[in-house]
Amino acid sequence: MDLAHGALVAILLTMIGVTSSLPRRKHEDKLPLPPGPKPLPIIGNSHRMNTDFPWITYKEWSDIYGDIIYSRMLNQDVIILNSVDVARAILEKRSSNYSDRPRFATMELLGIAFRTVMRSYGDTWRRHRRIYHQAFRPEAAVIYRPMQLRKAHQLLVGLLQEPANYELHLETHSASIIMSAVYDYETKPNDPLVSMIRGAMDIILHAETPDKAAIIDSYPALTLIPAWFPGASFKRHALELKSVLKDMVEKPFQYALDRISSGLSGPSMVSEGLARFQGDASFELAIKESSATAFGAGSETTHSVLLVFIQAMVLNPEVQKRAQAEIDRVVGSDKLPDFGDRVSMPYVEAVLRETMRFYPIVPLGVPHSAVNDDMYEGYFIPKGTSILTNIWAMTHDATRYPAPFEFKPERFFTSSGDLNDDHVTPVWGWGRRICVGRYIADASLWSAIASMLAVFDFLKATDASGKDIDFEPRWTPGITSRPVNFPCRIIPRRRDMDIEKLTSLISTTV
Structure with a gap:
């Protein structure tokens, strides 16, 4: 369902008296909401939006209305936070009131309400969170480092x-780390289990685009439309997804159980969770659901960040050369970087931070929801309002990051030449909902980036005459956003590099 067709259906529903499931209360109109563009009847501010890249629209509005903005998307109240300071003040200092998630009709329709990331703040979510914490807290996450380094070498x-086929290799790399860390599963080329899970995730991401979600969640009666109805592709996606969702949850979990029963299981989130919460049926279900969630959250984001990195290296060769010089100086040419070298390579660290800042791949984060009515700086925030954090705007704030559209790792150094304390934390989320897998994700990204820089040059592609092919970066639309496939050359830094020499380097490093 496209936005125009959905808005038309919404108008018809409104005419016959079918409105949003969250009607506004009379007393709210007497309290000042945050400023924002004046909404039109029924469609709200939808007509003003860049629906493919809404974070750009929100950033433009923040230049007019400030760092906290009120908007309406059809019948949905939305408050957008465009600065780090405001987001911290609301989502962290008042986390008890803003740790919930909005109730989306799309999640129920698609059968994906079990995912940890969108779980309501309550006992089930706490069980999920406890499972993640036990497996991926900083002290526990180090156990996965040998596996992460091995996957980087693969x-x-x-x-x-x-x-x-660089994009396929990045997808495989990201998926293999998550499958190993969660299920102790070793992926294979064209792995059928990974393909099945990735297919389910593609359906979810396609069905959860912001415009579709806004239409369906504003008018839940749309879920009653039959699948054959013109524009009701979301219903067909729902039927398609439900046919694979059970396998997505059950099959990898059963694999992990079989590994544990055989006595061959290595460290994983499932084995850790089952050992710690043995005999508790509610935790077993939570382990299944949180494990299935982890693949989408971890694989998609890691793969996308690495695409941003490669594109940045192609377009910023001077950054690439400086990072490679640091690796050569610290590691030499007879081995590959390992985690023991990380502290000695601050510029590579800065490259990782700048990669996350330059293009956050979940530009609006995951929405929060107000548990109760609240007031902030004189503005009313109604109970149930969706709170979006415009992470893209925060990482492109020129007062915090001068020349924000330039890729400049040196911005993360102090005047004395030391790394500063800016770890680009908005990309990981806020308050009690901050990404619990951030430590393992950070280690996966660093090991891949340091390893690739040590071995390869990332260059512009060339035409038949040998001339560089220039390109303008383009980005995919949607809840997650990453570079559209771009032309490049990936060549070994050493002309004599072959599989035998690379294998020797890997064995020396291990």
Whole structure:
């Protein structure tokens, strides 16, 4: 369902008396909401939106109305936070009131309400969170480092053999880390289990675009429309998804159980959770659901960040050369970087931070919801309002990051040459909902980036005459956003590099 067709259906529903499931209360109209563009009847501010890249619209509005903005998307109240300071004041200092998630009709329709990331703030969510914390807290996350380094080395082999398929190698790399950390599952080329899970995730992401979600969640009666109705593709997606959702949850979990029963299981979130919460049926279900959630949250984001990194290296060769010089100086040419080298390579660290800042791949984060009515700086925030954090605006705030559209890792150094304390924390979320897997994700990103820089040059593609092919970066629309496939050359830094020499480097490092 596109926005125009959905808005038309919404108008018809309004005419016959079917409105939003969250009608506004009379007393709210007497309290000052945050400023924002004046909404039109029924469609709200939808007509003003860049529906593919709404974070850009919200940033433009913040230049007019300030860092906290009120908007309406059809019948949905939305408050957008465009600065780090306001987001911290509301979502962290008042986290008890803002740790909930909005209730989306799309989640129930698609059968994906079990996912931890969108769970309501309550006992079930706390069980999920406890499972993640036990497996991925900083002290526990280090146990996965040998696996992460091994997967980074497998990525190098793939890039050496088939550099043109770089995006597929990144997808495989990201999926293999999550499947290993969560289920102790070793992925294979064209792995059927990974393909099944990724197919389910693609359906979810396609069905959960902001415009579709806004239409359906504003008018839940749309879920009653039959699948054959023109524009009701979301119903067909729902039927398609439900046919694979059970397998997505059950099959990898059963694999992990079989590994545990055989006595062959290595460290994983499932084995850790089952051992710690043995005999508790509610925790077993929570382990299944949180494990299935982890793949989408971890694989998609890691893969996308690494795409941003490669594109940035292609377009900023001077940054690439400086990072490679640091690696050569610290590690030498006879081995590959490992985690023990990380503290000695601050510029590589800055490259990782700048990659996350330059283009946050979940530009509006995951929405929060107000548990109760609240007032902030004289503005009324109604109970149940969706709270969006415009992370893209925060990481492109020129007062915090001068020349924000330039890729400049040096911005993360102090005047004395030390790394500053800016870890680009908005990309990980806020308050009690901050990403609990951020430590393992950070280690996965660092090991991949340091390894790739040590072995490869990332260059512009060339035409038949040998001339560089220039390109303008383009980005995919949606809840998550990453670079559209771009032309590049990935070549070994050493002309004599082959599989035998790379294998030797890997064995020396391990």
